[in-house]
Amino acid sequence: MINIIITLSDNEKWDLDIVTKELEKSGLTVTQVLKKIGIIHGKAEPGQMKKFAALRFVKSVEISKSMSIAPPNSPIQ
Amino acid sequence: MSTKSKEEKILPKRFIVTFREGSLKKGMASVNNFMGVKMSNMMSSADFDDNAINMAEVSRSGGVVFNHLGIGVFSADEDQARKLMAGMAENQHIMAIEPEGTRYALGADVSEEYLRGFRDASDALYEYSRKYGCEKQMSLLSESYKDTNALTWGLQATLAAKSKFSGKGIQLAVLDTGLDGKHPDFTGRNITGKNFIGGTTTQDGHGHGTHCVGTSCGSKNPAEGPRYGVAYDAEIFVGKVLSDEGSGQDTGILAGIEWAVASKCPIISMSLGSESETTTIAYESVGQRALDAGSLIVAAAGNNANRSSSYYGYVGCPANSKSVLSVGALDCRLGMGDFSSRDTILAAGTAVDIAAPGVDIYSSWPMRDKYNTISGTSMAAPHVAGIAALWAESTGARGASLWQILIANAKTLSHPFADVGRGLVQAP
Numbered sequence: 001m002i003n004i005i006i007t008l009s010d011n012e013k014w015d016l017d018i019v020t021k022e023l024e025k026s027g028l029t030v031t032q033v034l035k036k037i038g039i040i041h042g043k044a045e046p047g048q049m050k051k052f053a054a055l056r057f058v059k060s061v062e063i064s065k066s067m068s069i070a071p072p073n074s075p076i077q
Numbered sequence: 078m079s080t081k082s083k084e085e086k087i088l089p090k091r092f093i094v095t096f097r098e099g100s101l102k103k104g105m106a107s108v109n110n111f112m113g114v115k116m117s118n119m120m121s122s123a124d125f126d127d128n129a130i131n132m133a134e135v136s137r138s139g140g141v142v143f144n145h146l147g148i149g150v151f152s153a154d155e156d157q158a159r160k161l162m163a164g165m166a167e168n169q170h171i172m173a174i175e176p177e178g179t180r181y182a183l184g185a186d187v188s189e190e191y192l193r194g195f196r197d198a199s200d201a202l203y204e205y206s207r208k209y210g211c212e213k214q215m216s217l218l219s220e221s222y223k224d225t226n227a228l229t230w231g232l233q234a235t236l237a238a239k240s241k242f243s244g245k246g247i248q249l250a251v252l253d254t255g256l257d258g259k260h261p262d263f264t265g266r267n268i269t270g271k272n273f274i275g276g277t278t279t280q281d282g283h284g285h286g287t288h289c290v291g292t293s294c295g296s297k298n299p300a301e302g303p304r305y306g307v308a309y310d311a312e313i314f315v316g317k318v319l320s321d322e323g324s325g326q327d328t329g330i331l332a333g334i335e336w337a338v339a340s341k342c343p344i345i346s347m348s349l350g351s352e353s354e355t356t357t358i359a360y361e362s363v364g365q366r367a368l369d370a371g372s373l374i375v376a377a378a379g380n381n382a383n384r385s386s387s388y389y390g391y392v393g394c395p396a397n398s399k400s401v402l403s404v405g406a407l408d409c410r411l412g413m414g415d416f417s418s419r420d421t422i423l424a425a426g427t428a429v430d431i432a433a434p435g436v437d438i439y440s441s442w443p444m445r446d447k448y449n450t451i452s453g454t455s456m457a458a459p460h461v462a463g464i465a466a467l468w469a470e471s472t473g474a475r476g477a478s479l480w481q482i483l484i485a486n487a488k489t490l491s492h493p494f495a496d497v498g499r500g501l502v503q504a505p
Contacts, residue, residue, distance in 0.1 A: 003326065003327075003328055005327060005328060005331065005357075005359045007358050007359045007362045007363075010362065031328075032328065032332060034331060034332060034334075034335035035335075036335050036338045036339045036366070036370065037331070037334060037335050037338060037362075037363045037366045037367065038362065038363075038366060039331050039335070039359060039363060041328045041331070041332075059358060059362060060357075060358035060359065060362075062327075062357050062358060062359055064326050064327040064328045065326070065327050065351060065353075066324055066325065066326050066327075066351070067319070067324065067325055067326075067327070067330065067349050067350060067351045068319075068322075068323050068324040068325075068351075069254075069283075069285050069319060069323040069324075069348070069349060069455065070323065070380075070453075071322075071323060072283050072284045072285070072323075074451075075451060075452060076380050076416050076451070076452050076453050077285055077288070077348075077380075077451050077452070077453035077455045077456065
């Protein structure tokens, strides 16, 4: 399972109950719904990403990546 | 005497009056009062098809009002203009009155004397560049700042130290490693915190977050040393999206943005990024949705350049999003930070939008060190975020309007646009 970021389509008033249910039906374990910015986080197998992308209210399906900054003793941060 | 100069003598001069926002009607009454211009002589853009004013049809004794622009052009003799100028100083409805200028197409009627002067100046600059090199020339022409007992160089260069605004009433979110809750410089401040990495505290065990909060929102009167914070009265929202080891996930950062937008923070400062030449649809979309909701995301361009070795890097994610304001780093002579990323990708959104102090930046650090001087575009972004709070306070602007104000008021630098965008951020 990988952490997945679903971006909902633009210019729509998302019915988040329906959106969440349809994503779960397609195999996503929803972990977080960010309603102000139209993002849904979840976990799934990589092979399932295409299924999510095909849903009508989905703009993109991306894998969550990590970010990092330099250690505290670095002169450049 | 030519026909043109005859006309100039005969025609009354015209003046352009700029009215304050929403003051067109009252401002017009003032014009009427001071200049004796009759409203019946005035024309408005609504009198013309498609609001396209034909100046030839405008009465020479009156003038015309551009309703959508909030300006008027009035014919006035010297006495009338003098009266209006005198009355303007105390008039709250009029922003400015200026004589109408004449513009000429570039290249037309250029005198030999002008061209000779232009040639001589160009030759002198060319020789100077050959002798000293362009970089040297830029550095000689630029200003120089240093930390004093009272102020860091960054607050001086950005004019934040002279601003009468403090960020009062503005919520500023810093998504980073947290804030040291024991630091004396933040005692008594209005601080709201939230952890997005699976813990419960926003305590900073790294230092990066405390430094960034310090630059953007630090005290006007710190416990010791110079003042280093810009928006000293702003409400601080601390989102811990990076661990004490300095790492975090996109999911935690996006959750932090959601929290800041829902908390109606006009500014979200993010001194973080990944080494990715392209952005994600998620960050691009979220940046735009935040702007639409009145929240401006400010992000560090990145530290992946090594300019002294002729490597200029690229702007990292999420600063390389069209909807995120990307910040490059300057040193105290307004030269580029050696590490500051350049837009070498040259795609939509990958630009550096603005620059700010980011080399040898003194700010708060977790106790017991209390203070630390470090460098990075991470230090430049909070300067811009704090100054955005000052503009948000002074103008009421939010979202894309606030972005535009920051860009429009930046100070032009001699560096390529790909390094510093529009220039050095300036406080109101």
